[in-house]
Each structure stands twice: as structure tokens, then as C-alpha cells.
Amino acid sequence: MEMAKKHLDAAQLLRKAQRLDASVDRSTVYRTLQLLKRQGLIDELDLMHIHGEGHYYERKLNRDHIHMACLRCGKISEFVSDVFEKLKRQVESDCRFRIVVSRLEIGGYCNACQKR
Amino acid sequence: MEMAKKHLDAAQLLRKAQRLDASVDRSTVYRTLQLLKRQGLIDELDLMHIHGEGHYYERKLNRDHIHMACLRCGKISEFVSDVFEKLKRQVESDCRFRIVVSRLEIGGYCNACQKR
């Protein structure tokens, strides 16, 4: 599964998979996503539910990133921050909590939409 | 709606509401939640889907807090951090993004469960 492009929901992944093998079923997609999620190989997002109640998935990379969803134009942008890393380390030490997955999603207005 | 207690899902809110007025319908709950969400009066969480695919709601207070969900015992804990506030300010200035809502959820192992 080449989840190279990001932020795909289960239906999109199904369609992509069926382009390679038309017999692939929805349940296989969901079962595989569950597996990958448990292994920590993908991250699950909901992008502030701007486009409905579904979930989106992306390959987990070394560096976590923040997702920002524009409430007006729907654009999704990403941001990597040392402060985010610092925050996670603070949670781990202050709360004695071993972090496995983390997700920071922000809804608001992007630069372009603020100007209108 | 006394969402005093937190992290209630739509079904729980419906049951609570029906205790006061038995005729309340599911759709009213969902419509009200949509409204409150748009007004920024409540926050929507999914608590890392530890207990299923639903969503949880809580009154939005002055200070945002981080939610941590223990993948073993299911306990949800909360944490307030200045670093989180700093991170949000960084996003606003570095990305020129006007934040309306933000949500940081973390999955991992709580102090007690790490020791087992």
C-alpha cells in the first residue's frame, strides 16, 4: 500500500487498492488499518471533522507533525516544531506517562482566509 | 445540559437528556452538539478510539488541556501545560494561522500500567 500521498480515508484507500486488485474488499482495508495502527506504523487523524465523520490515515514518520485544518477553505497544512517535542517530553516526565502515539490537530483560519 | 461530568458521548448525552425529558430525540442531541461545537463552547475528542469509534464531548474551559489515554487500563488523564500554550502561540505566529480549536490527544501507558 503506497500511502505515499497522505490523509487518505478508508474509502479512498479501498479505491486505490482496488485499482491494483479489483477484488479487494472493504473489510480487508479496515482490518489492515487496525493492524497498522496497533503496530504504530500509521497515524489516524480526523482533521477536525471538516469533511465529515471519517478518519484519515498517513504513514508515521520519524518526526511527528501538527495538522492544521482551515475551517473556511478546508486546506490542511502541517507543521513540525521542537516545542511540540519538548511538550511531549514534559508529559512523559511530569505525568510519568509513556507516550506511544500522539496527535495534535488544530482548527482555525489559514493565512489566506484570514485576509478575506 | 449539565455536561459537568466530562467525556460523554452522544448516546450518553441522549440518555442523560431523556432522564429530564423523555421525549428528547437523538437528532436534537446531534444538532445541539453541532451548534455548541461551532460556537466553540464544547470540545470534541475521540480519546484515541480506545473505547470504540464514537466521539466524546466536554465543556470548553479557559485553559485547554491535553488528554492522555492509557492503552492498557483505558484511564483518561488530563494535563495543563504552559508549553502547550507556547506551542499554540508558535503555530499562530510561525504559520500565520488563527487558531479556533485545538486538540492534543496522547495514547500510551500510565504510570501504574508501566510498572506491570
Next chain:
DNA sequence: TTACGTGCAAAAAATTTGCAGTTTC
């Protein structure tokens, strides 16, 4: 009136499950 909020019933969207047949080791 005109807009709004509601219950009701039905639909739609998202995800899960049981089962039987294959493949894999």
C-alpha cells in the same frame, strides 16, 4: 408572518462481524 427548534422516521455513512474458502509455513 417568518424563522427557528423539535420529534419522528427513515436514510446515509462508517465500521465490524461471521463464515467459508485459500493460502502459508
Next chain:
DNA sequence: GAAACTGCAAATTTTTTGCACGTAA
């Protein structure tokens, strides 16, 4: 052959919608 994976069909769960009615400004 046991364990794991799959497609298929059907079921569940979660959320939304159309509609008719009542209410409030």
C-alpha cells in the same frame, strides 16, 4: 494441519436528513 488472511454478505454503530408541526419574536 494449524494459523493467518481474504472476499462476501450481512449486521452494527454512529450520524444525518426530510418533513410536518408547534413555538416565539
